[in-house]
Amino acid sequence: MICVENISKSFNGRAVLRDVSLEMQEGETLAIIGRSGSGKSVLMKHAIGLLQPDKGRVLVDGIDIGRISYRELRTVRRQFGVLFQGGALFDSMSAFDNVAFPIRTFTDSTEQQVRDRVLRCLDLVNLSDVGTKRPSELSGGMIKRVALARAVALEPRYILYDEPTSGLDPHTSTTINNLIKGLADQLDVTSGER
Amino acid sequence: MAALEQRLIRPLYSLGRYALLLSKGFTSLGHFSVYRKNLIVQCGRVGIDSIPIVALAAAFSGAVTTVQTAYQLVSPFIPPSVIGAVVVPSLILELGAIVTGFILAGRVGARIAAELGTMRVTEQIDALEAMGLNSIGYLIVPRIMAGIIMFPVLYVTAVLVGVGGGLAAAVATDVVSTGEFIRGARENYLVFGPMFGLIKSFVFGFVITSISCYMGYYTEGGAEGVGRSTTQAAVISCVYILLSDLVLALVLL
Numbered sequence: 001m002i003c004v005e006n007i008s009k010s011f012n013g014r015a016v017l018r019d020v021s022l023e024m025q026e027g028e029t030l031a032i033i034g035r036s037g038s039g040k041s042v043l044m045k046h047a048i049g050l051l052q053p054d055k056g057r058v059l060v061d062g063i064d065i066g067r068i069s070y071r072e073l074r075t076v077r078r079q080f081g082v083l084f085q086g087g088a089l090f091d092s093m094s095a096f097d098n099v100a101f102p103i104r105t106f107t108d109s110t111e112q113q114v115r116d117r118v119l120r121c122l123d124l125v126n127l128s129d130v131g132t133k134r135p136s137e138l139s140g141g142m143i144k145r146v147a148l149a150r151a152v153a154l155e156p157r158y159i160l161y162d163e164p165t166s167g168l169d170p171h172t173s174t175t176i177n178n179l180i181k182g183l184a185d186q187l188d189v190t191s192g193e194r
Numbered sequence: 195m196a197a198l199e200q201r202l203i204r205p206l207y208s209l210g211r212y213a214l215l216l217s218k219g220f221t222s223l224g225h226f227s228v229y230r231k232n233l234i235v236q237c238g239r240v241g242i243d244s245i246p247i248v249a250l251a252a253a254f255s256g257a258v259t260t261v262q263t264a265y266q267l268v269s270p271f272i273p274p275s276v277i278g279a280v281v282v283p284s285l286i287l288e289l290g291a292i293v294t295g296f297i298l299a300g301r302v303g304a305r306i307a308a309e310l311g312t313m314r315v316t317e318q319i320d321a322l323e324a325m326g327l328n329s330i331g332y333l334i335v336p337r338i339m340a341g342i343i344m345f346p347v348l349y350v351t352a353v354l355v356g357v358g359g360g361l362a363a364a365v366a367t368d369v370v371s372t373g374e375f376i377r378g379a380r381e382n383y384l385v386f387g388p389m390f391g392l393i394k395s396f397v398f399g400f401v402i403t404s405i406s407c408y409m410g411y412y413t414e415g416g417a418e419g420v421g422r423s424t425t426q427a428a429v430i431s432c433v434y435i436l437l438s439d440l441v442l443a444l445v446l447l
Contacts, residue, residue, distance in 0.1 A: 048324050070218065070328075078326035088321035091312075102325050105228055 001025055002047055002158065007056030009042055016042050019056070024158075029184050041085065044160050048080050049073050060158075078106060081151030081159040085166065087143035089135040095122070095146045096131035102153050121149040124186075125179055141172035145179070152183060159183065212408050219330035219338075228327075233336040240302050240337070240403070241344025245351055247301060248294050252352035253359030255289050256281065260360040264369035274370035278378030281360040286387040290353035292439060295398040298345065299431035303406035306337055307427035310410025311420035319411070334407040338400060345399030346392050353391065390446055397438050402431045 002024040009017040016039040024030050034040050045051040046058055049065045057064050060076050068076070089098045099118045103109055109117065122128045125145035135143055144164060151159055164180060165173035263280045310333060313319050322329040357379070364370045370378075406427040413423040 045320070050320055050323055074326040074328065076326075077324055080324060080326075082321065082324040084317045084321055084324075086316055088317040090318055090321075091316075105325070105327060 001059075001061060003059040004043070004047065005057050005059065007043075007046055007053035007058065009039070009046070009051065009053050017046075017053070021056075027184075029181075041162050044082075044162050047160060048077055048082060078154070079157045081154070081156035083144065083147050083151045083159070083161045083164055085162045087135070087147035089138075089143055089147055089150070091135045093134075094131060095127070095133050095135070095138065095142075098135070098146060099150045099153050102150065106154060117153065118149075121153050122146070124152065124183070125149045126175070141168050141176070144168065144172075144176060148176070148179060148183075211412065212404070215330060215334065215408055215411065216404060219328070219334045229332060229336050232332065233339055236336045236340035237344055239305070240298070240340040241347055244298060244301060244344075244348055248297055248348050248352050249355045251293050251297055252285075252290065252356035253362075255293050256285055256356035256359030256361075257363035259284055259289065259356075260363040260369075261367060264364070264367065273374075273378075275374045275378030275381070277364055277370045278375035278380075279382035280378075281364075281375075282357055282379035283382060283384060283387055285353050285356040285360070286391050287384075288439075290349050290356055291391050291394040291398060292435065293356075294345065294348045294352045294395070295402065295435040295439075296432060298341075298348070298398070299402050299435060300428050302341070303402045303427045303431045304424045306403060306406035307410035307413075307423045308420055310334075310407060311413030311423040314411065314413045315416050315420060330411070334404075334411060337407055338403045341399035341403030342396055343399075345402075346395040349391055349395035353388075390442075393446065394439065394442055397442060398435055401434045401438055405431045405434060 004020060004022045006019050006021050007017055008015065008019055020039075020043060022030070022032075032040050032043065042051060046053055047060075049058070052066055057066055059065070060079070063072075063076060065073055065076055089095070090101065093101065096118055099121050100114050103114050103117055118131070119128060122131060125148050127142060127145050127149065130138060130142060130146070135146070138146065148164070159180075161180060165176050168176065259281050260277055263277050264274075267276055267280070310319070313333070319329050319333070322332060361372060361375050364375050365372055409423040409427040409430070413419045415422070
């Protein structure tokens with residue numbers, strides 16, 4: 001369970017979040033809607049400790065992530081999969097290597113096991129044929145889908161999506177929305193969208 | 195008043211953040227296997243890829259120093275071997291390291307800052323952190339290590355090529371024979387010279403890569419911010435190369 005308790009955050013004196021609280025239960029899919037600049041991405045970054053609140057706290061499974069060491073925070077973060085607004089794919093790597101990166105880094109899988117898992121993840125987002133391509137060779141929708149495949153590569157307990165369909169055409173948006181819904185059912189994850 | 199306060203606090207804030215960046219990078223590294231590949235790649239980019247430009251600059255530095263020394267010193271009262279006695283120690287003590295330093299500040303420093311800055315503004319660094327990886331250790335430590343490892347290699351290359359360039363210029367302009375040049379160099383050879391140059395090259399390698407990593411890692415403000423970080427990385431690295439050069443000369447010579 002993710003629990004945000006009364007957090008406030010300001011940047012250069014401008015309040016972005018004021019006394020925000022929310023709870024995300026296990027297996028729940030929660031969408032946060034708001035106008036541009038209202039602090040949705042900031043809230044999401046607080047949930048994984050990428051930003052620290054000026055006031056309030058964030059609890060992940062009862063652990064206050066603002067009060068633990070950096071090493072412990074990294075362990076907590078490994079339960080998350082995050083889809084960033086622009087995909088945030090590593091542009092020095094191919095789509096395949098992007099998805100393989102967390103698997104190679106955090107598991108002892110053999111290269112064959114990595115390959116099988118990556119292909120399964122890419123297949124999940126209907127992109128099994130783009131593995132060799134670099135992010136610069138992919139369309140916006142493809143980038144988000146590869147990023148989604150990367151986010152689920154380690155089968156996280158929680159997935160956070162930051163504007164997963166912004167800037168995409170209606171058809172691709174529907175595809176991604178269906179993927180998110182399908183992933184929530186298939187992997188039984190807790191999802192936060194904005 | 196607030197502006198003055200800002201001006202006074204800003205450098206201290208940057209220094210503190212720089213120190214924290216380094217300590218966070220080196221104290222929570224995790225398994226070396228995660229960084230090994232990146233370290234090898236960075237050694238290639240920082241070191242091997244820089245050899246041609248460093249060699250070119252060193253060859254011309256050696257040649258120009260020789261020609262200018264000959265212009266200033268050679269007379270019937272001064273033996274021509276003095277050219278070798280001036281040029282070779284100059285390259286070992288100063289030119290080999292400083293020329294390499296300036297080239298790396300422009301070439302490697304700017305590239306590191308641009309790479310990390312782009313990763314920052316496109317949220318790639320956030321993505322690494324969100325995965326549970328120590329982004330500082332993963333991105334910054336291999337670059338700094340590569341700088342420390344490869345700069346001495348480049349320094350040695352620069353000195354050897356510089357001496358070659360100086361000798362070639364001396365022979366080509368007929369101001370001194372090869373034998374006289376080498377005799378002058380050997381007679382005035384300082385045993386501590388190469389050691390001093392190597393110490394400088396370690397320090398310069400650290401200064402350039404750590405400053406550039408710092409500038410890139412904390413980039414703000416999109417493409418404009420990346421441009422700003424890139425320029426600042428090169429300029430600030432050059433300033434700190436000069437400063438550390440002076441400090442090392444005062445302390446070690």
